[in-house]
Every structure is written in structure tokens, then in C-alpha cells.
Amino acid sequence: MTDDDLAFKALADKTRRFLLDLLFTRDGRTLGELESELEMTRFGVAKHLRVLEDAGLVVTRRSGREKLHFLNPVPIRLIHDRWIDKYTERPAAALADLKHQLEANEMTATTGTTVQMYRVYIRATPQAVWDAITKPEWTVKFGYQAPVEYDLRPGGAYRSLASEAMKKAGAPDVVIDGEVIEADPPRKLVQTWRALFLGEDFTRLTHEIEDGGDGVCTLTVTHDVTGAPQTAAQAAGRIPEAGGGWAQVLSDLKTLLETGRPLYT
Template identity: 85%
Template sequence: MTDDDAAFKALADPTRRFLLDLLFSRDGRTQGELESELEMTRFGVAKHLRVLEDAGLVVTRRSGREKLHFLNPVPIRLIHDRWIDKYTERPAAALAGLKRELEQTMTTTEDTTVQVYRVYIKATPEAIWDAITKPEWTRRFGYQAPVEYELRPGGAFRGLASEVMKEGGAPDVVVDGEVIEADPPRRLVQTWRALYLGESFTRLTYEIEDDGTGVSTLTVTHDVTGAPQTAAQVAGRIPDAGGGWSQTLSDLKTLLETGEALYT
């Protein structure tokens, strides 16, 4: 079964769509919280959540003793990028609307906001690590912006303006931060701040896992606490400002698997 097949199968069931609706309205819920909204046994809810996890539409994270469930919009973005341009019938338009909704999701608990994204890529962890940290790769996908990393704790991070950004009058450096943890090719933790938004530093974590079959899992967790404009930007909710993490990860997957990015 392909990634698209798994996502379509998961979305075909009304109970699973309702679970996604619940996570859309408030992300980062426990299974118990989700169960309270359904007239179904705990086993039944767990089974549906497992299907959504297997399709990549839900990502789980531990918070103390609790297991939290997060909505992951990346599979919807991938379906959109691969199919919507080909077919413009009504079902495709509905799927595009769902994509927009899912890209807006985040979890807010008091003053904490976290976004979690996951994508499966037919590439080695080393290839994915290079694509994230080397300018010759980052200028080929997403916002096409070169990056500079000092890959050590306390090392500097800079995101440089792409040629298109410079034509629009952007400064040479548009994003900056500091490396907190660098464990190539498995884990990178850093601070991240969009200078043009004038907000505080956020915390960004990349985790790369190899399943031993030639497919690697890339999970991006962006803690945008106290930075509402940044949260909107990276979720793809600002018009004419790009598709945020969903578009970037979809583009990265396509580039590594085919050699050509979706957006040029």
C-alpha cells in the first residue's frame, strides 16, 4: 500500500474523520479525551487512532505520563501536491479545502503552542540530514533559502534570503538561531527566529529515524510558544507567504526521492 492509499483509506471512515475534526479543534489530546467525544469502546477508539497513525495523519508525543495525539497535515499536503493539479473535479476541491484546514492546526495549552509534522522519505538519514543543514540542498526546495550551520552546541544558525526574497528587498539574513544539540544524522535541536516578524526565539527539533528498509522518518516539532505570527507563518496560514512546514516537507520528500523539487 502506498502512502496515498493509506491516507485515503484512513479518511474514508467517518469516525476517523471525526477524530481529525476533534484534533483540529484542539490538538494535543489524550486518548481518554478523544474517547469522551465518542460512543465507542476504548478499544475501538484505539483501533481508529492506530489507522490514523499508520497513515501518518496523527503523530503521538509523550508528555510526562500522558500520550498526546497531534494532527499531522503533511500527508494531506502530499496528496494535494500530487493530485490536485491533475484533477480539478469537486472531490479534489474538497480535498484542497481539507488541506488548508489541516495546515492551520496546532495545540495550545495555556501559553504553550506546539506544531508536529512527520513525513516518510525513501532516503537515508544522512541524505536527509544533508538536505536540512547544507545550503546547496536548502536552496533547492521549500523557500529555496540557503542556510549556514555551526553544528555544535552553541553554534550559530542563519537562514539567508533566497534570490526571490532579495529581489523583493529582503535583507541578507532572514532567520537566525543557535544550535542546542547536534547528533548527525539523527537529531538536531535549535532555536529559530524569523527576524522580519520581530518575535522571540522559538525551539525547533528535527528527528530522523531509519526503519531499515530504505525509508526514513523525519519528524519536525516546532515549539512556537509566545510567537503567534511565527506560528501562523510556519503553519502556512499567512496568504502569499508560502505553505509553511507542510509545503517544505512535501517539497523535500519529492526532491530526495525524484531529484526534482515541486516548486521552482
């Protein structure tokens, strides 16, 4: 069964769609919190969550003794990029609206939701994924097509420079900056991240790359905006219009590494 098949199967069930709606409203919930919203046994809710996890629509992580569940919009983005653009009928527009709603998920200090997680499976080596994230000759080919500068050692500087298109739109020469906290190539990169175009505080960004075997690796991006003002939280989930957001950036990255061509030019 393909990734698209798993996503379509998971979305076909109204209970699973409701669980995604709950996580869209407030991310990072425990099984108990989700169970309280449904007239269903704990086992039944766990079974639905497992289907969503298998489809990549939900990502989990441990926080102490608790297992937290996060909405992952990347499979929705991939469905949109691979299928929706082929059609213009109204039913297709409905899926596009769903994708827009998922990507527009904005975290605020009042909701208590301070972490976003994204996961994508890429048919490439961990080194290829690492290079695509950290080398300017790659970052200009996908996402918002901005060259990056990394000093890959603890305390080293990070800068994302404006593309020519962004400069023409009035963007500053440096649009995002930060500092490397941990660099373990090609497995893990932890850094601070600040959107200078918003004039906001530093947040924490983590890339984790795992070799899944058979030529496929997993890339998990975690953006923690704990303590950041609302606009910084928004920036964590939505990079400027040239890039669209983490879901779109990761979809573009996957396509580039698997086909040699980006989705957007």
C-alpha cells in the same frame, strides 16, 4: 498498500475524520480527551487512532505518563501535490480546501496548544536527509529555496538567508535566525528558531531522523512555541508564502530526495 492507499482508507471513515477535526481544533490530546467527545468505547477510539497513526495522519509522543496525539498534515499535502493538481473538477477542489484548512491551523496562547509535529517517510539515507536540512546547496532546491548557514555545535549560529525572489519582494537579507542546542548527525538537530520578518521571540525546533530499514527513513519535525506570542506561533506552522508551511516544505523535500527534482521551481 501504498502510503496514499493508507491515507485514503483512513479518511474514508467519518469517525476518523471527526478525530482529525478535534485535533485540528486543539492538538496534543490524550486518548481520554478524545474519547470524551465520542459515543464510543475507549477501545473503539484507540482502534481508529491506530488507523490514523498507520496512515501517518496522527503522530504521538509521550509527556510524562500521558500519550499525546497530534495532527500531521503532511500526508494530506502529499495527496494534494501528487493528485489534486492533475484535476480541476469541483470534487478535487474540496480536497484542496481540506488541505488548506489543515495547513492554516494556527496555535495561540489562549488554546494552550504549543507544539506542532510533522512526520514524513523518505526513501533516502539519514545522511542524505541531514545534508538536505543543513547544507545550503540543498536548501536552495526545495521549500522557500533559501540558503542556510549552520555552525553545527552547541551554541553555534543558524541563519536562513533570503532567496533572490524574497529579496525582490522586500525581505531582509536574514529571514530566520537561531542557535544550535544539540547536533547529532545524522540523527538529531535541536535549535532555536526566530522569524525575523515578524520580529518575534525564539521558539524551539527539532529534527529527528530515524533509519527505518529497506532504504527508508523517518523525518519528524517538532516545533515548540511555548510562551511565544501568537504571531510567532503562526510562523511555526506557516513559513512565508514562498515556502507555504512545514507540510509543503517536507513534501517538497521528500520529492526532491526521491526523484532528484523539487515539486516547485
